[in-house]
Amino acid sequence: MNYFALFFFVLSTLSASATPPTVRRYKSSREAFEGPDRTITWRAWKETSGGEFRVRTGDRYLGGQVWEHYLGFELYRASAKPIKLSMIRLESEAIPEEVVIRPGLRYAIVKVTNDTMTAHKGMWSWTAQEVH
Numbered sequence: 502m503n504y505f506a507l508f509f510f511v512l513s514t515l516s517a518s519a520t521p522p523t524v525r526r527y528k529s530s531r532e533a534f535e536g537p538d539r540t541i542t543w544r545a546w547k548e549t550s551g552g553e554f555r556v557r558t559g560d561r562y563l564g565g566q567v568w569e570h571y572l573g574f575e576l577y578r579a580s581a582k583p584i585k586l587s588m589i590r591l592e593s594e595a596i597p598e599e600v601v602i603r604p605g606l607r608y609a610i611v612k613v614t615n616d617t618m619t620a621h622k623g624m625w626s627w628t629a630q631e632v633h
Contacts, residue, residue: 538562540561543557584631
């Protein structure tokens, strides 16, 4: 009986060690960071020339050379004027929507997804006008 228990223990130990552990091996140390990013990398707020609102830009890598580019608007608390933002563009890509920021709805974010630009490239443009 003791020999059977010893034989069973040795056999189970050998079969467990015969299965290699699952280990992911990367080709380089940077390969682990080339996948999609779950967070948006935002840059600092910038004041606009009119002084009624400010803007900031952000980027997120989706993988496969595809990026999301963001433009955020914030109306100042002291401002009581609604502002319509239209003709929003990132380089050659137009955003078809118009955005209105106003007291009670002070923030707006627009997004462009593309595979022609990398992070931190491209100029945003828009037209801002007061809504009466």
